[in-house]
Amino acid sequence: MARDSYNDLLAFLAVARERSFTRAAAQLGVSQSALSHTIRALETRLGVRLLTRTTRSVAPTEAGERLFNSLAPRFEEIDADLAEVLAFRDQPRGTIRITATDYAANSVLWPRLLTFLPQYPDIKVEIMTDYGLTDIVAERYDIGVRLGDQVAKDMIAVRIAPDMRMAIVGAPGYLKDRPAPETPQALTQHNCINLRLPTHGGCYAWELSKGDTEVQVRVEGQLTFNGAYQMLEAALAGFGLAYIPEELARPYVASGRLVWVLEDWFPTFPGFHLYYPSRRQSSRALTLVVDALRLSKGAV
Template structure:
C-alpha cells in the first residue's frame, strides 16, 4: 500500500474536527467536492471506511475514531517541528563560526557581544581569537576579521575602519640608557623585543616606509614573544624597543610610559576588514552578525 500523504491526513482530521465537509473545506481552502474526493480516495487506499456520511451529518466510524486518536498528536508534533524550523527564517538562529585577529577582536567584537546576544538570543558565536593567517573555508569558519593587506582575493571583504600604522616605541628609561635610533638601520644596535606570528617559525620583521616604498628590517634582541601585548609590557618595563599598532600604544604614550620613535618612517596601511566566502544565499544568523558588526563599526 502506498504511504499515506500529509494532505490525506490533514483532510481527514479537518472533517473529523469540524463534523462538516463544507466547514472543513473552507478551513483547508478547498471546494467541498475536492475534499470529499480526497477522503474517498484515502478510504479506498486504506480499504477501510473512516467516515459515516448522511445528508445532514458526518460521523466517524470506529476505525476513524481510532485513527484520529493516533494521528492527532503526531500532526501536532509535526506542526511544532515545522514551526521550530521556521524560526531559522523568521528569527535568525544557529551557530556562527568566527576567526578573529586579537586586535580586531578587542576593537570590533568584544564591545558588541552583550548587545548582539540581547538582539539575537538564538545565535551562538563560536569565536577563535588568533593572530595566524589561515584559509577560512578550509578551517570551517563562516566569517573572519583580518587586515586588508592579507585579505584573500576570493573573499568578500567589508572595510570596518580607517587606515592604521605601526610605530616603534621604548620607555623613557630605555632611551636614557641607550639613546634613540634615528633611522630604522640604527635598530641593529638596539635591543628589540620581537614578536612571532602564530604558526610561523621566524619572528616578524619590522616594516618601514621611505621614498615611496616599503622595506623590512630584521631586528634582534633578548626576547621573542607570541603575544603582541606582552611585547608592549616588556617595553614599558624598559627591556627594549617594541613595534606595534599606534592606536594600541597611544594611551601609554599619552601617559608618558612610552616614547614614539622613527615616526617619519611609519606609513599608514589598510586597516581591518570583515570577510566571508562569496555565496548565493547567506544563512540568516551569519547575515545578522555581519550587519551588526558593520553597523557598530560605522558608529565608531
C-alpha cells in the same frame, strides 16, 4: 508509505478534526470533491476505512481515531519547530561567531557591541581572537575581522575602522644603555618582541615604509607572543622593542613610559574590515551585527 503521502495525512487530519469535508476543504483551499478523492485514495493504500461518512456527518472509525490521536500531536510539533526556525528569519535572534585579532576585538568590536547587545537580548555574539588568516567558512564563523589588504577578493568586505598606523616602541630603560636604531636594518641588533602567526607557523616580519621605500625586517628576541597586548606589556617592562598599533602605544608614549623608535618608518595599513561569504540568506541577526560594526561615513 511514500513521503508524498504526508499531504494526504494532513488532509485526513483536517477532515477528522473538522468532522466535515466542506469545512476541511475550505481550510485546505481545495475542492470538496478533490478532498474526498484524496481520502479514498489514502484508505485504499492503507487497506482500512478511516472515516465513516453519512449524508449528514463524518466521523473517524476506530482505526481513524487511533491514527488521528497518534499523528495530530506529531504534526503540531513539526509546525512548532518550523515556526521556531522561521523566527530566525523574521526576528533578530541567533548566535553570530566572529574571529578577530585581540586589538580589533578590544578597540573596535567591543565598544560598539557594548551599546548594541542590550537592544537585542536574543542575539548572542561569540568572539574568538587570533592572528591567523582563518577560513571562516571551514571553521563555521559568520564574520571575520582583518585589515583591509588581508581580506580575500571573493568575500563581502565592510570597513569598520579607519586606516591603521603601526609603530615601533621601547621603554626608556631599555634604550638607556643601547643606541636607538637609526635604520630598519639596525633592528637586528636589538632585542625585539616577536608576534607568532599561527597560519604560517613563523613570526611576523616587521613591515616598514618611508616614502616609496618599503622593507621587511625579520627580528629576533627573547620573547614571542600571539597578541598585541602581551607585546605591549613586555615593552613596558623593558624587555625590548615592540611593533604594535600606534594608537595602542600612544597613551604610554604621552606618559613617558614608552618612546617612538624609527618614527619616520612607521607604515599605514588599510583599516579593519569585517568580511563574510555572501549576502544571500543572511539572517537578520547577522545584518544587524554588520550594521552595528560598520564604520560611520566621514570617519575613515
